Amino acid sequence: MIEAVGLSKSYGKTKAVDDLSFEVRAGLVTGFLGPNGSGKSTTMRMILGLDHPDAGTVTLGGRRYHDLHWPLREVGALLEAKAVHPGRSARLHLWSLAQTNAIPKNRVDEVLDLVGLASVAERRVGKFSLGMSQRLGIASALLGDPGVLLFDEPINGLDPEGILWVRNLLKSLAGEGRTIFVSSHLMSEMAQTATELVVIGRGTLIADTTVDDFISSNTVATTLVRSPDAGRLAGVLTSIGATVSVADDGALVVTGSTTERIGEAAHAAGIRLHELSPQQASLEEVFMDLTADAVDFHGTSGATVPR
Amino acid sequence: MTTTTTTGSPLLATAPGRAGLRQGILSEWTKLRSVRSTWIALLVIVVAGIGLSALISNVEAGRWGTLGAADRAQFDPVRFSQAGEFISQFVVGVLGALIVTSEYANGAIRTTLATLPRRTTVLAAKAVVIGAVIFVVSEVTAFASFFVGQAVLTAHGGKTLPEGSTTLTQVKSSFIPVATFSSTGAARAVFFCGIYLTLLALVAFGFGLILRHTAGAISLFVGVLLVIPLIIQILPSSISDSIEKFLPSNLGLAMIVVTTRKTDFAGVLLSPWAAAMTLAVYTVVIVAVGGWLLARRDA
Numbered sequence: 001m002i003e004a005v006g007l008s009k010s011y012g013k014t015k016a017v018d019d020l021s022f023e024v025r026a027g028l029v030t031g032f033l034g035p036n037g038s039g040k041s042t043t044m045r046m047i048l049g050l051d052h053p054d055a056g057t058v059t060l061g062g063r064r065y066h067d068l069h070w071p072l073r074e075v076g077a078l079l080e081a082k083a084v085h086p087g088r089s090a091r092l093h094l095w096s097l098a099q100t101n102a103i104p105k106n107r108v109d110e111v112l113d114l115v116g117l118a119s120v121a122e123r124r125v126g127k128f129s130l131g132m133s134q135r136l137g138i139a140s141a142l143l144g145d146p147g148v149l150l151f152d153e154p155i156n157g158l159d160p161e162g163i164l165w166v167r168n169l170l171k172s173l174a175g176e177g178r179t180i181f182v183s184s185h186l187m188s189e190m191a192q193t194a195t196e197l198v199v200i201g202r203g204t205l206i207a208d209t210t211v212d213d214f215i216s217s218n219t220v221a222t223t224l225v226r227s228p229d230a231g232r233l234a235g236v237l238t239s240i241g242a243t244v245s246v247a248d249d250g251a252l253v254v255t256g257s258t259t260e261r262i263g264e265a266a267h268a269a270g271i272r273l274h275e276l277s278p279q280q281a282s283l284e285e286v287f288m289d290l291t292a293d294a295v296d297f298h299g300t301s302g303a304t305v306p307r
Numbered sequence: 308m309t310t311t312t313t314t315g316s317p318l319l320a321t322a323p324g325r326a327g328l329r330q331g332i333l334s335e336w337t338k339l340r341s342v343r344s345t346w347i348a349l350l351v352i353v354v355a356g357i358g359l360s361a362l363i364s365n366v367e368a369g370r371w372g373t374l375g376a377a378d379r380a381q382f383d384p385v386r387f388s389q390a391g392e393f394i395s396q397f398v399v400g401v402l403g404a405l406i407v408t409s410e411y412a413n414g415a416i417r418t419t420l421a422t423l424p425r426r427t428t429v430l431a432a433k434a435v436v437i438g439a440v441i442f443v444v445s446e447v448t449a450f451a452s453f454f455v456g457q458a459v460l461t462a463h464g465g466k467t468l469p470e471g472s473t474t475l476t477q478v479k480s481s482f483i484p485v486a487t488f489s490s491t492g493a494a495r496a497v498f499f500c501g502i503y504l505t506l507l508a509l510v511a512f513g514f515g516l517i518l519r520h521t522a523g524a525i526s527l528f529v530g531v532l533l534v535i536p537l538i539i540q541i542l543p544s545s546i547s548d549s550i551e552k553f554l555p556s557n558l559g560l561a562m563i564v565v566t567t568r569k570t571d572f573a574g575v576l577l578s579p580w581a582a583a584m585t586l587a588v589y590t591v592v593i594v595a596v597g598g599w600l601l602a603r604r605d606a
Binding site: 048050065066068075082084085086087092093095096099100102144146147 | 318319320321322324325326330331333334335337338341342343344409410413414415417418419420421422423424425605606
């Protein structure tokens with residue numbers, strides 16, 4: 001279990017993390033979600049005792065990282081896949097890590113097998129693709145067979161097959177009772193991997209909840225309705241208390257009612273319907289809406305062309 | 308789907324002991340030996356040491372016939388055999404800096420500090436490994452260079468000095484002096500050559516810890532060895548005379564020369580032991596500052 005209480009960290013005048021508290025429970029995959037630059041990596045580094053918090057504490061099973069006697073056997077982390085000397089072979093890289101925590105040599109081969117790098121174990125890491133480097137980073141996290149695993153953007157650079165592999169690996173690791181904390185800036189990815197969510201923006205907590213709750217509490221049920229008699233239907237629906245807006249293509253976007261009630265009302269008024277479909281806001285949209293104020297760097301939409 | 312199998316021998320987090328210096332040293336040694344640049348650099352130390360010893364000894368022996376009595380008195384067969392030190396000091400500087408700055412360059416320092424959360428342990432492990440490796444290679448090279456140098460001098464007709472004599476006393480000698488380990492100061496000079504290089508590697512290691520940047524640390528190191536002496540020389544001699552002997556490069560010279568060269572070096576060089584102690588103090592201070600910063604700063 002990971003427990004952060006009142007974590008704060010500034011770099012100069014920039015507040016990277018501000019009074020952040022959350023809990024990550026064992027046996028579940030917890031997604032750590034936030035736009036780029038929202039403080040995810042800073043938080044990860046503070047969990048590992050690499051950056052010193054200005055205020056607050058973060059503990060793993062009640063103890064600070066610094067106090068762990070054999071840290072790799074309790075906590076595995078993938079921070080940056082490319083943070084490896086390019087001239088060293090994958091096997092010797094892992095062996096040098098294993099030695100720090102008195103992990104036997106056969107475990108190096110085990111994790112190489114596990115991540116599918118056994119055949120390139122002797123190859124220099126500098127020649128690895130980003131996807132292979134991610135796998136090597138995952139192997140190093142698993143080296144000590146730890147109960148807590150931190151992954152910072154583990155799917156970056158992976159192909160679809162690799163993404164699926166990571167997703168299943170994380171789930172099976174959680175199924176073994178481990179605590180899995182995985183960061184991403186992609187909501188859609190988290191929705192497919194995690195069951196729990198810690199969402200941050202500009203270093204502050206936006207939500208600490210389950211993925212399902214996060215979606216349902218942040219989406220408004222809307223219904224898309226098409227009818228040849230849209231104008232009359234809009235009046236009817238408004239009269240039953242729904243809110244109606246018209247989409248670009250003339251379809252009605254109805255909120256504040258259900259598909260059943262809309263269908264009944266249309267039938268009662270003798271209006272034909274061509275479409276009646278419940279809409280779910282995409283997770284990406286929910287996430288975007290929620291973190292819109294918390295994004296540090298907004299892109300401008302479209303370049304201004306001088307006339 | 309692959310399953311995560313645990314090891315046959317479970318990795319108990321509650322096992323006795325903790326990740327400490329022993330584990331750190333083993334890991335740092337694996338890291339150092341597993342990159343090609345280490346071996347290239349060590350090879351340069353050996354080749355430069357032995358090669359320059361042969362070359363310089365050969366050149367100096369060839370000039371013997373043209374030397375006057377005063378110059379013959381300062382003929383230092385030990386010093387000539389350690390000429391490779393001039394090149395090796397930069398090589399050990401690069402190695403000393405890289406053991407820390409290469410990890411800052413690619414971010415691996417975070418992995419290192421996560422595997423061994425006690426930063427003083429990381430500092431000690433790196434210092435022990437780079438210090439020990441440089442010490443062994445430098446000493447082996449220094450002794451091998453000594454024998455090669457003396458062999459070259461002997462080939463030019465040089466003769467072994469009487470036991471216990473210093474090279475300086477051979478003012479009237481008509482033959483090229485060849486040193487043995489019983490020659491006064493010879494064993495000390497050769498041994499100190501390795502010590503000098505080891506301390507320099509640790510100085511560069513300290514610079515690496517402080518600056519966390521390869522080019523910066525190496526520039527500072529080269530600046531201290533080459534540029535500062537030039538600046539000091541421009542100063543009025545009343546000032547420069549009192550400073551010069553404390554420059555690392557002159558401390559090294561004091562550690563390695565055998566002739567006291569009263570005429571050349573009167574008051575300019577410290578005694579060999581004083582020089583070694585001074586350089587050791589510099590090293591401890593620089594590494595301590597680096598270690599303090601390592602413990603204090605975010606990784």
